[in-house]
Amino acid sequence: MLDLINVSYDTQIPNNVGLSSDRKVLKALERWHPGYINWWNDLIPENFQKSDVYLRTAVSVDPKGWAKFDYVKMPEYRWGVLLAPQVEDRTVPCGEHYGQPAWQEVPGEYRNMLKRLIVIQGDTEPGSVEQQRFLGKTAPSLYDLRNLFQVNVEEGRHLWAMVYLLFKYFGRDGREEADDLLRRSSGSEEAPRMLGAFNEETPDWLSFFMFTYFTDRDGKMQLESLAQSGFDPLSRTCRFMLTEEAHHMFVGETGVGRIVERTCQAMKEAGISDPYDIDKIRDLGVIDLPTIQKKLNLHYSLSLDLFGQEVSTNAANAFNAGIKGRYMEQRIDDDHRLTGDTYVVRSVRDGTIVTEDVPALTAINMRLRDDYVRDASGGVGRWNKAIAKAGVDFELKLPHEGFHRQIGVFSSVNVDPEGKILSREEWEAKSKDWLPTKADGDFIQSLMVPCYEPGQFASWIAPPKVGIDNKPGDFEYVKLHMA
Amino acid sequence: MTKAIDFQTDPSKYRHWRVEYDGPVANLFMDVDEDGGLFDGYQLKLNSYDLGVDIELSDIVQRMRFEHPEVKVVVMQSGKDRVFCAGANIRMLGGAAHSHKVNFCKFTNETRNTFEAAEADSGQKYIAAVKGACAGGGYELALACNHIMLTDDSSSSVALPEVPLLAVLPGTGGLTRVTDKRRVRRDLADVFCSMEEGVRGKRAQDWRLVDEVIPNSKFDETVARRAREFAAQSPKADVTQGITLGPISRTITDDAITYSLVEVALDRAGRKATITIHGPDEPAPESADALVAQGDQGYMLRLARELDDAILHLRLNEMTLGNWVFRSQGDPEAVLEHEALILDHRDHWLANEIAQYWKRVLKRIDVTSRSLVALVEHGSCFAGMLAEILWAVDRSYMMEDEFEGDNRALAAIHLSDGNFGAYPMGNDLTRLQTRFYGTPEAVGTAKEAIGEAIEAERAEELGLVTYIYDDIDWEDEIRIFLEERASFSPDAMTGMEANLRFAGPETMETRIFGRLTAWQNWIFNRPNAVGPNGALQRYGTGQRGDYDMERV
Numbered sequence A: 001m002l003d004l005i006n007v008s009y010d011t012q013i014p015n016n017v018g019l020s021s022d023r024k025v026l027k028a029l030e031r032w033h034p035g036y037i038n039w040w041n042d043l044i045p046e047n048f049q050k051s052d053v054y055l056r057t058a059v060s061v062d063p064k065g066w067a068k069f070d071y072v073k074m075p076e077y078r079w080g081v082l083l084a085p086q087v088e089d090r091t092v093p094c095g096e097h098y099g100q101p102a103w104q105e106v107p108g109e110y111r112n113m114l115k116r117l118i119v120i121q122g123d124t125e126p127g128s129v130e131q132q133r134f135l136g137k138t139a140p141s142l143y144d145l146r147n148l149f150q151v152n153v154e155e156g157r158h159l160w161a162m163v164y165l166l167f168k169y170f171g172r173d174g175r176e177e178a179d180d181l182l183r184r185s186s187g188s189e190e191a192p193r194m195l196g197a198f199n200e201e202t203p204d205w206l207s208f209f210m211f212t213y214f215t216d217r218d219g220k221m222q223l224e225s226l227a228q229s230g231f232d233p234l235s236r237t238c239r240f241m242l243t244e245e246a247h248h249m250f251v252g253e254t255g256v257g258r259i260v261e262r263t264c265q266a267m268k269e270a271g272i273s274d275p276y277d278i279d280k281i282r283d284l285g286v287i288d289l290p291t292i293q294k295k296l297n298l299h300y301s302l303s304l305d306l307f308g309q310e311v312s313t314n315a316a317n318a319f320n321a322g323i324k325g326r327y328m329e330q331r332i333d334d335d336h337r338l339t340g341d342t343y344v345v346r347s348v349r350d351g352t353i354v355t356e357d358v359p360a361l362t363a364i365n366m367r368l369r370d371d372y373v374r375d376a377s378g379g380v381g382r383w384n385k386a387i388a389k390a391g392v393d394f395e396l397k398l399p400h401e402g403f404h405r406q407i408g409v410f411s412s413v414n415v416d417p418e419g420k421i422l423s424r425e426e427w428e429a430k431s432k433d434w435l436p437t438k439a440d441g442d443f444i445q446s447l448m449v450p451c452y453e454p455g456q457f458a459s460w461i462a463p464p465k466v467g468i469d470n471k472p473g474d475f476e477y478v479k480l481h482m483a
Numbered sequence B: 001m002t003k004a005i006d007f008q009t010d011p012s013k014y015r016h017w018r019v020e021y022d023g024p025v026a027n028l029f030m031d032v033d034e035d036g037g038l039f040d041g042y043q044l045k046l047n048s049y050d051l052g053v054d055i056e057l058s059d060i061v062q063r064m065r066f067e068h069p070e071v072k073v074v075v076m077q078s079g080k081d082r083v084f085c086a087g088a089n090i091r092m093l094g095g096a097a098h099s100h101k102v103n104f105c106k107f108t109n110e111t112r113n114t115f116e117a118a119e120a121d122s123g124q125k126y127i128a129a130v131k132g133a134c135a136g137g138g139y140e141l142a143l144a145c146n147h148i149m150l151t152d153d154s155s156s157s158v159a160l161p162e163v164p165l166l167a168v169l170p171g172t173g174g175l176t177r178v179t180d181k182r183r184v185r186r187d188l189a190d191v192f193c194s195m196e197e198g199v200r201g202k203r204a205q206d207w208r209l210v211d212e213v214i215p216n217s218k219f220d221e222t223v224a225r226r227a228r229e230f231a232a233q234s235p236k237a238d239v240t241q242g243i244t245l246g247p248i249s250r251t252i253t254d255d256a257i258t259y260s261l262v263e264v265a266l267d268r269a270g271r272k273a274t275i276t277i278h279g280p281d282e283p284a285p286e287s288a289d290a291l292v293a294q295g296d297q298g299y300m301l302r303l304a305r306e307l308d309d310a311i312l313h314l315r316l317n318e319m320t321l322g323n324w325v326f327r328s329q330g331d332p333e334a335v336l337e338h339e340a341l342i343l344d345h346r347d348h349w350l351a352n353e354i355a356q357y358w359k360r361v362l363k364r365i366d367v368t369s370r371s372l373v374a375l376v377e378h379g380s381c382f383a384g385m386l387a388e389i390l391w392a393v394d395r396s397y398m399m400e401d402e403f404e405g406d407n408r409a410l411a412a413i414h415l416s417d418g419n420f421g422a423y424p425m426g427n428d429l430t431r432l433q434t435r436f437y438g439t440p441e442a443v444g445t446a447k448e449a450i451g452e453a454i455e456a457e458r459a460e461e462l463g464l465v466t467y468i469y470d471d472i473d474w475e476d477e478i479r480i481f482l483e484e485r486a487s488f489s490p491d492a493m494t495g496m497e498a499n500l501r502f503a504g505p506e507t508m509e510t511r512i513f514g515r516l517t518a519w520q521n522w523i524f525n526r527p528n529a530v531g532p533n534g535a536l537q538r539y540g541t542g543q544r545g546d547y548d549m550e551r552v
Ligand SMILES: [Fe+2]
Pocket: A125, A154, A155, A158, A219, A245
């Protein structure tokens, strides 16, 4: 049991920010820590809390050895506060302060804007843990169970990272916001998470993999643009978080890939060539490819919504202030101020989708979303390669960016996956072909039975090609505590 | 206009005014030296005035009360033939930066309010004896007097010609006093304010623009008689001897202004001025006589004069310092003792004058167009009248609990009876009444705390400060607040603060500082007045202003 009273911060919380001598943050953390542990313990079922999980723990920011693997009970996980090393003479990379020394303290005039960005980012981190809280009970293998917990503890650490910034730089307001991060909860009527996608359920493992592939990737893009912040502590925090985020997307991409692989393999073994022969395929205890496409459509469109309005004054202000840059800002060859530039955005005029040039400053969200779309298409290509290799005639596709949108210019129209605008009735009549239905969900749910034997995998998913930390296939990633 | 403006003067330096003392009557002559303008580029013809003329007037009004408490009636009159006063100098206004015009108007408004209130506050009644043209700011001077006498020589008139002539407003209280104080019928006021030539003789009296119209042959004699009558009727107690207001102790350097009890640190990069007020350096006098014996060296008066000067200096000479930070250091009990001596002897002339002066200084803070913040630190002495500063400012921050390495007395606020009526604001409410406009019972709760050393948590509970911070948060929160404030548009800040500071009922004073001034300052920004073809620029060229006729 963790000693809540006398937490030894330098040992319990790995950090490279001199926590033990930072009285201010220390005091705030001492107050906040018990609430965090309560939140964690309420979320994860007790038998998992007592299990030994083979987790990696961030212990330094040295790119060569930032993590170490070992068995650990999750409530004793060492959630660290780690910032990427300070870049010497770093300057504000964009906006009106371009080229000035990066801020080591919060500039007063941007305090509220910065706080808002940090709070929104911080709110997503615990949100996903809440969404995934029931998945452990139906894990298809100990390997996947371990990956789920790894993602969960790291999202918890990301929350710590944001809370650290709030405590360190935002005084009383920051402390109140940090408390609210634990008060809000995914799907709650009282106090839901701030962004829609983080209030959706993650009912099954296919959803989990889609979520980590698509929604964590939004997180990655947001972190990439915050890593460009002229507020240096935020930049450093986000740069380090990105090293962890890569693993979450790995879990997503390989998870979906392994399901696809298993489905194709089962079809082949059963001699089924038509991917739309759904009932037969389902009888094999695997998930048919059209259903996987529907899940993809859902998670992709929800994730696009996270980028906000295509044309946004808030985004323009944040960029111009130098507190949020573009993806790979330093590699972009322009003046990094964008005061005279334009950018192409899609919008809806008189019932058709058109493109138009708008001031580039206001199209920052759109640009990041375009970068996201490119980034997200990579894994889809790899999944398709596996399908083709198996000889199945099917291709997974990213639907049109206007499909099934709740936010932005497309929210006012009904767009099919090909990008055609339909009437409400037409769209509703066909949406069952594009989005998972209740029956689809029930079917997937029927497959969700736990498989806790070391080296064993559920019927609908293939084993991974290599183990975590190069462990052999029958490695016991989670030593389950059996009550 | 870059040269520093000094608000300190004394009778030996006057160029524009003289005073003849005759027992309870003082004759105040306006005789402006044409070549004595504060800046180059204009001549002060026809008894027109600029800020320099008004600084002298302000000094006279102040000395009248402290140095000449025997005076019960002041007769304001012209030292020139055929003109009483032509008002503010138009060429000066035409050449002045907007910020100077605004600050000039604010100061002249404050001076007029001061002599207008002299009758109620100290029993000194001001008579305007108007002979010759009395136009614009000239009539506004008369309007601020308690009694206006106009000679009926078929040419002397009172007028507010600003609108037709200059496309600006009679903005030094003119429009407001015509309706609110003189209670001129509004349609007649409309006629009066749109005519250049003004109103003469009996009609001026009929329209309530003056109190008396007197045949020219009997004018001087009647004025003298009226002054003696008023003096005889005055309820003001006889005082034989005033005190002398000597020069204040002040050193101005590049980044600081240092007085005996006030220090001002100027931070131009951070756009802020930090005003530190020190507590008493000597025990309170034990009696009113002892107070008189201390003269201008007594704590209460010395501090008020120094603070007053600091405010004026910063307003006019340091316009980019948009944030003022008020601090204090000293023994709060000692402040209370000094204040108590004053408040306990309100029937004594000097104690009364000092209390009234504090009222005026605090009002100056109220109407200062800067972001004002008070820091209640350990070792501070926000007690009694100094505590008023906490509710004059836009926000206040107070230290909570002990700070590491800081052994000063824990920050505490001390209330006194003075906080419940001695220093009303321009809206005629106390600062606490204004602060608690929505929760009047909070004033009563605060009153029960008189005698307590009100530390941070209690101060927050009583609503006396905005935020309390311990030493973990203190520095950062203050820094961030000041940085944020310094980044906002100064115009928006001025507008926001001026609107939020004066909750509650309108008075003539708030209408002058709020409504009239705001409209005037709007007009001061419009091309119809100040553009190259605007009326102010064209004045004297024979051409009228070329107006954009769109109504906005
Ligand atoms: Fe995360």
